[in-house]
Amino acid sequence: MQTLWFILVGFMITMYVVLDGFDLGAGVIHLFAAKNDVERRLILRAIGPVWDGNEVWIIAAAGTLFFSFPLLYASSLSGFYLPLIMVLWLLMLRGISIELRSRLDNPVWLAFWDGLFFLGSALLAIFYGAAMANVIRGVPLDSNHYFFEALWTDFNPFSSNPGILDWYTILIGLLALTTLTAHGATYIAVKTTGELNARSRLIARWFWLATIVFAASGTIASFAVQPQISASFFSRPWGFIFPIIALGGFIAMGYFNFKQLDLPSFFASCTFISGMLASAAFGLFPLVLPDIKSTYSLTIQNASGSQYGQTVGLVWWILGMILAIVYFIFTYRLFWGKISVADTKEGY
C-alpha cells in the first residue's frame, strides 16, 4: 500500500510537471518568441484555458502527499520553508500576470506583466529543479526527522551543512529550465501557425541542444551525490527501463522537431520528462527524503499514514482521478487545435 502511494504521488507530481511545465515554458519563451502584442496574446490564449487546471495538479499532489505520508509533508515543507514560500509568491505573481495583463490596454501595464510573467516562469522552473535536487541529495534530518535548510551555505553538495542552493542543485535547476523551456516552446509550436510557429520550434531546438549538456552532467552528478541511486539500479536492473524511456523520448523529441512534426515532438517531450522523473523516483525508492548522514532518512514506511487511511484514500482518489482525467480530456478536446487571432477576442 505504501509503495502504491509512492507511485501515485509520483504520478501526480509527474502530471504536474508535464502539464504546468509547458505553460511555465511558454512563460519563459514568450518575451523572445512573440514579436508583437498579437503574438503575445496568442501565446497567452494557448495556455489561458488550461494553465489553472494544470496548476491544480500540484495542489492535489500536495494534498495527496499530505494524507498518504503526513510526516514527509510536515518535515519537507517546514525544512524547505524559505524556498517553498518563495515558490508560492512566484506562483501567485505568475498567475495574476497571466490573468490581469489583458484587462487594461496600456503599454506600460502590458510590459510590466510580461516581464513578471517571464521572471515568475523562469524562476519557478529553476526552483523546481533545485527542489528535486535537494530531495535527491538529501537533507540534514534530526532524530525526529525534521530539519531546516538555509538558502545557501557553502555551495557544496557534500557539505555537512548543505544549503538549498549548491552547485549540484543549481545544475539541476538549469536542467529543469532548459527542459521545460523546450517543452513549452514545443507546445506553443503545436498551438500556433506561421512565423510564431517557426520561431517557437527554433527556440525548442536550441533549448533541446542545451538540455543535452545539462542532462548528461546532471545525471552523472546525481549518481555521485546520492549513492542510493546506483544501489537501486544495480539491485533492481529492470529499473533501467526508465532512463531508457527518457532517452528515447529525448531523441524522438529532437527528431520530430527537425522533421517539423510538433505534436509528436511534444508528446516525446512529455515522455522524456516522465522518464526522468520516474528514474529519479526509482533511484531513491524506498527513501522519500534521504538524510545526508543516512541515519534518519524518511522512507515510505516511517513517513507513512495509517493503513486504514491509505485504503479509504485509495477509493476516493481513484474516483477523483477518473473525474479529473475526464475533465482534462474534455477541456483539451474543446480547446484542441491551432489558436487563431480571432480566438484572442474572448479573453486575453
Place this chain on the structure above:
Amino acid sequence: MDTSTLFSRSQFAFTISFHYLFPQFTMGLALLLLILKSLYLWRKNEIYNSSARFWAKILAISFIMGVVTGIPLEFQFGTNWARFSAYAGDIIAQTVAMEGAFAFFLESAFLGIFLFGEQAFGQKMHWFSSLMVWLGTWASGGFIIASNAWMQHPVGYTVASDGRLHISNYWAVLFNSWIIPQYMHTMSGAVITGSFVMAGLGAYYLLAKQHIDYAQLFVKMGIIVGLIASLFQLYPSGDLEGLQVTTYQPIKLAAMEALFKTEKGAGIVIIGQPNVAQGRLDNPIIVPNVLSFLTYRRWTAKVKGLYAFPANQWPDSIELLYYSYHIMVGLGTFFIAIMALACFLLWRRKLFQFRWMQWILLLAMPFPFIANTAGWFTTELGRQPWIVFGLLHTAQGSSATVSAGNVLFTLIGFAGMYLLLGLFYIVLIVYEALQGPVEQMTKEEPPEAEGLADQLA
C-alpha cells in the same frame, strides 16, 4: 507561546483572512450567475445574458485572486504547522486532498469553458459550465468546512502508539455533525456578500443614472436573494451554530458573550467592553434572559461563565473574540433590516424613487466582507488555545525547526505581496465597474452558429 508560533499564527490569520475576501464573494456570485444564466435560457431576454457576461468578468478577476491567495494556505499546514500536520495529517489531509481532487479540477476546467467558451460552444454548454462552476466552488467550501469542522470537533480517530492520530472512521470524519450548521452558515454568508455587491453596484448605477435597466435588475436580484440569505443566516443556520457551540464548546460561548460568572437566565450583550482582568463587562447594555433562551431554549437556564473553567483553557484573546462575535451578529442584524426594507420598497414600487435607499445599498457593500471575516475570527479564536479542539495545543502544533526570524520574513513578504494584489484588484474592479455592463461585443455571432454541445444535444 513562543515567538515563532505567534508569528505563524499571525501569518496564517493574515493570509487566510485576505484569501477569504475573494471566495466568499465568488461563491455567492457563482450562484447569482447561475440564476442569471438560467433566467436567460428560460426567458430568452438578452439583458440576463449580458448581465451574466458582465458579472463573469468580475468573477474572473475575483476568482483568480482567490486561487492565487488560496495556494499558500494548503502549503502553510506543512511549512508553519509541521507538528500539527504530522500529528493529524492522516485525518485532516483526507478532506484537504479531496478538495483538490473533487472541487479544484472541476472548477478550473469549467471556469475555462465558462469564460472562453460561450461563442464557441453555445448557450446550453455555457449554462452547464456556470452550473459546474457553482457546484465546484460550493464543493470546495464544503471540503474546507469539513476540515475546519474536524479541528473544532474531532471525530473518527484513534491515538497510535507514537502519539499521532490515525483515522479510524472515514464516514464519521466526512459526515461530522459539526459540518452541516457551519456549512450552511458559511455559504449563506457568501451569498450575502455576493448579493450585497450586486445590489450595491446596481444602486451605484441608479444614483449615477447609468445603465438603468441593468441597475434595476441588479438591485432587484441582489435584494431578493440577499433577504433570503440574511434571514437564513440567522435562522436556522446561525441558531444551529449557536446550539452546537453551546453543547461542545461552552468556553467559547462564555468568551463570545464575555460572560465571566455563571448565571441563571443569562442576558445577551448588545454593547459593552470586556474587562478580562476584573472579570466584568464595562458599560453594558444587556437584554436579560435572552442568552439562556437562545442556548438552552429556557429563559432561566443556567449558562456557564468563564470562571467555571480553568483559566488555562480560556481562549487567549477574549477581547478580540468578543468583538468579532458582536460585529458579526450586529452586522447580520443590519443586513436583515436593510434587505427587508429594500424588498418592502420594491413591493410598494417605491424602491427606484428613494435615492436614500440606493445610498444605503451602495454604502452597505463592504460590510458583508467584514461580517464574514469577523465570523471566522469568532470560530477560530474561540477554538484557542487548541489547534485540534481538546487534543493538541496550538503552541504544540507549529514547526519547531522554523525560527521566528524566518517566519517574520515571510510574513512581511506576504504583507507586501497582498498590498500589491489588493491594489491591483481594486483598480481592475473599479475599472470594470465604471465600464459597466454595456454591450461590448457588438459584432456577435448569429445564434445559428452554435457549437459542439448543441450539435450533440
